[in-house]
Amino acid sequence: MIYFDHNATAPIDVEALRVAIATVSAAPANPSSVHAAGRRARAAVERARLQVALALDVKPSELTFTSGATEALHLAVAGLVRSGDHVLISAVEHAAALGACHRVGAQIEVVDVDGFGRLTPEAFARRLRPETRLVIVMRAQNELGNLYPVAEIAAAVAPVPVLCDVTQAFGKIPVRIPELGVRAAVISGHKVGAPSGVGVLYAAPGACTRPVFMGGPQERGRRAGTENVLGIVALGEVCARLDERVKRTHELGPLRDRLADELRARLLGFHEHGDAAARLPNTLSFRLEGLAGDLVLPAMDLEGFCLSSGSACASGSLTPSPVLLALGLSEASAREGLRVSLGQGTTTVEIDRFLDVFPPVVARIRAVLLEN
Amino acid sequence: MRIVVAMSGGVDSSVAAGLMVEAGHEVVGLTMKLRDATATEREGRAEGSCCSPDDLRDAASVCEALGIPHYVVDYRDAFRKAVMEPFARAYLDGQTPNPCVLCNDHLKFAALVTRSKALGAAQLVTGHYARVVETASGSHELRAAFDTRKDQSYFLFGLTQKALAFTRFPLGEMSKDEVRATALRLGLPTWDKPDSEDICFVPDGDYARVVTEILTEIGEPRRPSRGALIDESGRVIGQHDGVHRFTVGQRKGVGASSEGRRYVLGVDAATGTINVGPPERLMASGLLARDAHFISGRAPGPDDVVTARIRYRHVGEAATVRVDGPHLDVRFLSPVRAITPGQAVVFSDGDLVLGGAWIVRSQELKPGADAVSPTASHS
Numbered sequence: 116m117i118y119f120d121h122n123a124t125a126p127i128d129v130e131a132l133r134v135a136i137a138t139v140s141a142a143p144a145n146p147s148s149v150h151a152a153g154r155r156a157r158a159a160v161e162r163a164r165l166q167v168a169l170a171l172d173v174k175p176s177e178l179t180f181t182s183g184a185t186e187a188l189h190l191a192v193a194g195l196v197r198s199g200d201h202v203l204i205s206a207v208e209h210a211a212a213l214g215a216c217h218r219v220g221a222q223i224e225v226v227d228v229d230g231f232g233r234l235t236p237e238a239f240a241r242r243l244r245p246e247t248r249l250v251i252v253m254r255a256q257n258e259l260g261n262l263y264p265v266a267e268i269a270a271a272v273a274p275v276p277v278l279c280d281v282t283q284a285f286g287k288i289p290v291r292i293p294e295l296g297v298r299a300a301v302i303s304g305h306k307v308g309a310p311s312g313v314g315v316l317y318a319a320p321g322a323c324t325r326p327v328f329m330g331g332p333q334e335r336g337r338r339a340g341t342e343n344v345l346g347i348v349a350l351g352e353v354c355a356r357l358d359e360r361v362k363r364t365h366e367l368g369p370l371r372d373r374l375a376d377e378l379r380a381r382l383l384g385f386h387e388h389g390d391a392a393a394r395l396p397n398t399l400s401f402r403l404e405g406l407a408g409d410l411v412l413p414a415m416d417l418e419g420f421c422l423s424s425g426s427a428c429a430s431g432s433l434t435p436s437p438v439l440l441a442l443g444l445s446e447a448s449a450r451e452g453l454r455v456s457l458g459q460g461t462t463t464v465e466i467d468r469f470l471d472v473f474p475p476v477v478a479r480i481r482a483v484l485l486e487n
Numbered sequence: 488m489r490i491v492v493a494m495s496g497g498v499d500s501s502v503a504a505g506l507m508v509e510a511g512h513e514v515v516g517l518t519m520k521l522r523d524a525t526a527t528e529r530e531g532r533a534e535g536s537c538c539s540p541d542d543l544r545d546a547a548s549v550c551e552a553l554g555i556p557h558y559v560v561d562y563r564d565a566f567r568k569a570v571m572e573p574f575a576r577a578y579l580d581g582q583t584p585n586p587c588v589l590c591n592d593h594l595k596f597a598a599l600v601t602r603s604k605a606l607g608a609a610q611l612v613t614g615h616y617a618r619v620v621e622t623a624s625g626s627h628e629l630r631a632a633f634d635t636r637k638d639q640s641y642f643l644f645g646l647t648q649k650a651l652a653f654t655r656f657p658l659g660e661m662s663k664d665e666v667r668a669t670a671l672r673l674g675l676p677t678w679d680k681p682d683s684e685d686i687c688f689v690p691d692g693d694y695a696r697v698v699t700e701i702l703t704e705i706g707e708p709r710r711p712s713r714g715a716l717i718d719e720s721g722r723v724i725g726q727h728d729g730v731h732r733f734t735v736g737q738r739k740g741v742g743a744s745s746e747g748r749r750y751v752l753g754v755d756a757a758t759g760t761i762n763v764g765p766p767e768r769l770m771a772s773g774l775l776a777r778d779a780h781f782i783s784g785r786a787p788g789p790d791d792v793v794t795a796r797i798r799y800r801h802v803g804e805a806a807t808v809r810v811d812g813p814h815l816d817v818r819f820l821s822p823v824r825a826i827t828p829g830q831a832v833v834f835s836d837g838d839l840v841l842g843g844a845w846i847v848r849s850q851e852l853k854p855g856a857d858a859v860s861p862t863a864s865h866s
Contacts, residue, residue: 409558409560409561410602410605410606412558413515413556413558413606414605414606414607416556416558417489417515417556417606417607476607479605479607480605483601483604483605484601484605487600487601487604
């Protein structure tokens with residue numbers, strides 16, 4: 116099996132998981148318990164918080180552990196926005212960010228992207244209103260791989276706070292929260308090799324203190340519920356070696372580019388999506404004219420390749436990718452979207468293997484469609 | 488050989504997949520997502536019958552148990568256009584439609600065949616109770632299942648040679664009991680799942696509500712006409728809420744007269760009239776049908792006596808078939824009961840399914856005459 120779906124979930128970092136299992140085994144307790152085992156579990160959580168803080172270049176006290184990025188986004192939005200507040204959100208945000216805004220009853224205004232999925236600071240600044248309470252923009256787009264000028268956007272909309280979804284950027288490119296100039300940011304463990312079920316909210320001092328889950332003093336009252344110690348420790352361990360991860364992802368750039376060039380040369384009707392000038396090194400978003408993604412994906416799966424059509428969430432809901440629709444593609448074209456996202460273990464051999472298998476599969480499907 | 492199995496989530500298609508795996512094939516399970524969960528299904532008030540969200544999960548767990556890949560294919564739009572809309576519109580015309588045939592013709596044995604080929608499969612297998620037989624000349628025949636109580640060949644009369652050549656029905660030679668025993672032997676989680684008999688998008692049997700819902704969703708301003716119930720003497724015996732609540736041969740909602748039981752004899756959507764009368768008036772000796780399809784490509788000769796079934800579960804009646812322009816003129820050797828416009832008439836010769844057509848109306852033969860006139864119930 117060749118795994119080209121790292122943007123959906125990265126394979127587990129076995130070394131980090133091993134440390135986490137050893138830690139949890141040595142401290143089989145609730146971090147809130149007063150006994151020795153509980154104190155050891157508490158120490159493990161706080162050590163992980165420090166590791167994440169160092170990776171993001173923030174203070175540990177500014178971080179809240181959650182069950183994932185979705186919860187972190189809800190916590191952030193609940194803390195920064197009240198019902199009826201005006202929120203500017205980019206057209207390519209993850210559905211969880213939009214969902215969090217709907218949840219609090221915000222007045223949502225979408226900032227459109229151009230045909231390459233690009234966003235400009237001016238587009239946000241132009242739409243600011245006196246009652247605008249929040250701007251939401253991601254650092255890296257999960258389907259396209261596009262990178263967005265978050266710092267410039269934050270400067271353009273100041274003093275309106277910015278919530279930045281760095282889920283997809285974290286671990287792929289350097290992310291230093293202070294350089295982004297944002298009030299809040301979220302990351303997710305399973306995108307960087309920690310188990311799913313752990314995420315982090317960064318919030319500037321005094322921001323996002325209104326809890327969504329209530330009934331316990333955990334996370335300084337911001338998030339009730341016993342901490343996911345295993346996931347938190349694993350995430351901390353990943354963060355301790357995050358620079359290596361970022362470096363390795365950077366090296367995927369030439370592999371991604373070769374893949375794109377070869378496919379463009381070999382396949383009719385190949386269209387690449389996104390911003391070639393500013394994007395993640397590992398992500399290739401494209402479509403093949405007339406070939407619905409839900410035909411190609413199973414066909415490639417049967418050949419042992421894990422790809423995605425749009426985001427993992429979008430392929431589950433069987434609807435055209437909202438991100439590709441935001442680029443101005445028709446519904447039919449948006450259903451043709453495919454995403455290859457490379458990761459830590461990707462090799463040249465895997466790319467070659469893909470190039471051997473993919474074009475004949477495409478040719479077979481096209482022949483069948485032509486005949487029927 | 489790579490084989491795609493169409494999996495509904497029921498025990499039949501589960502066993503079909505299991506048998507293919509056992510035979511050593513590379514098996515791929517596909518489940519068609521045909522519609523969104525209905526409100527009743529979401530609230531857990533009704534079991535879905537086929538292709539509901541629960542059925543998708545069942546199909547996935549069967550594939551997991553068999554160790555084969557499983558994919559969901561989104562045919563919601565196609566199903567709406569090719570099956571649900573014609574279903575609802577048929578009621579506007581006073582007909583009683585048969586959506587399962589449309590689903591087979593337009594989705595299972597058309598779009599799904601194409602998709603299976605695109606996946607590199609050599610065959611599409613389904614859990615239907617029917618058989619495909621290849622003749623010496625290389626053409627393909629559709630034959631009834633060995634288990635006559637379960638036989639579904641009626642619903643498959645529209646299959647083309649191209650579809651049949653690509654399709655196999657491994658349950659055609661098994662009884663339902665054998666199928667359940669096989670499911671148990673293979674450890675399939677659906678082994679004791681109840682059979683589904685209802686139309687999949689009417690899981691609670693409330694046709695009238697579903698018809699209205701579909702018409703609303705597609706923006707169709709017309710509604711099934713309301714009108715009078717009229718007995719055989721022309722007397723108005725009551726009013727009704729819509730022609731879609733009635734089908735030929737129905738007793739419910741008609742009431743009884745002093746002379747005895749009364750049945751729906753005919754539905755006239757143009758005037759909203761429901762004609763009712765005694766059971767003997769339901770008998771007719773002929774029918775007119777349209778859009779005939781014959782599997783071999785040839786209609787029976789005018790003197791060939793074939794068996795004609797006018798609904799699923801009908802045992803069939805000896806008949807002759809004449810092609811009359813765009814129509815088929817079907818004459819029964821003995822009268823049949825409750826010929827229902829909108830249903831399919833399916834012809835067979837023994838267990839060989841010859842083809843079928845869609846019933847337009849019944850017609851009464853004048854003894855010794857070629858000219859025919861519609862039966863009184865439809866005049």
